[in-house]
């Protein structure tokens with residue numbers, strides 16, 4: 727089970743058939759009564775807000791719905807993904823669909839996969855004070871402080887690996903006293919790792935060669951000429967990879983491999 731699924735199970739609401747109680751919440755300072763089992767995202771919609779930005783996958787994957795909230799009797803600022811966090815009575819809620827972050831511009835082909843590259847593009851990593859607020863803010867339970875420490879040490883591979891579950895929600899950056907934009911440091915490391923350090927996947931190389939040699943053109947032309955009903959039949963007859971398939975799983979029909 728992936729960490730994303732784990733997180734979703736921990737916080738997503740259970741469906742309720744019986745009538746639910748209502749709880750008071752505050753959206754941009756205005757009070758609303760909403761069903762107690764709703765996520766913040768559904769509560770916003772229940773209250774009449776139309777979410778055009780700050781709402782994507784609704785499943786804890788896209789990171790679009792970063793939200794800050796606090797309770798009247800607490801000094802603490804809390805953060806979470808609106809689609810994964812269930813409302814609680816008297817939450818004061820503000821969504822931050824976009825957090826402005828420093829974003830370096832680069833051509834990944836021309837970069838060396840080293841710590842010096844990260845340091846040159848994001849020199850502010852050295853301002854980290856090690857407070858751990860980023861780690862405590864992360865809805866994906868990533869040890870953000872740890873990967874920033876690895877970035878400071880110049881360990882590209884470990885930054886890439888330790889940040890793999892990042893959904894780019896920006897909540898870590900929104901709380902950082904050192905004004906780091908942790909997720910942009912992390913994605914730089916993952917790009918450097920993927921482009922320059924990771925072993926090349928032979929099957930991808932073969933697939934690219936097949937495309938370049940136009941191996942699939944005829945089959946695609948035939949599909950394009952098919953009626954919708956026939957296309958559906960072809961689709962339904964496809965062999966689907968089992969959920970728990972071994973890494974070397976291959977379909978019996980290898981025409982498209």
Ligand code: SF4
Nearest residue numbers: 854855857858860902
């Ligand atoms: S919140 Fe900022 S300063 Fe604090 S540990 Fe994380 S990166 Fe460092």
Ligand code: SF4
Nearest residue numbers: 864892893895896898
């Ligand atoms: S590392 Fe930062 S941007 Fe990535 S998921 Fe965690 S809080 Fe969100």
Ligand code: FES
Nearest residue numbers: 782783784789809
């Ligand atoms: S809408 Fe995608 S993570 Fe919440």
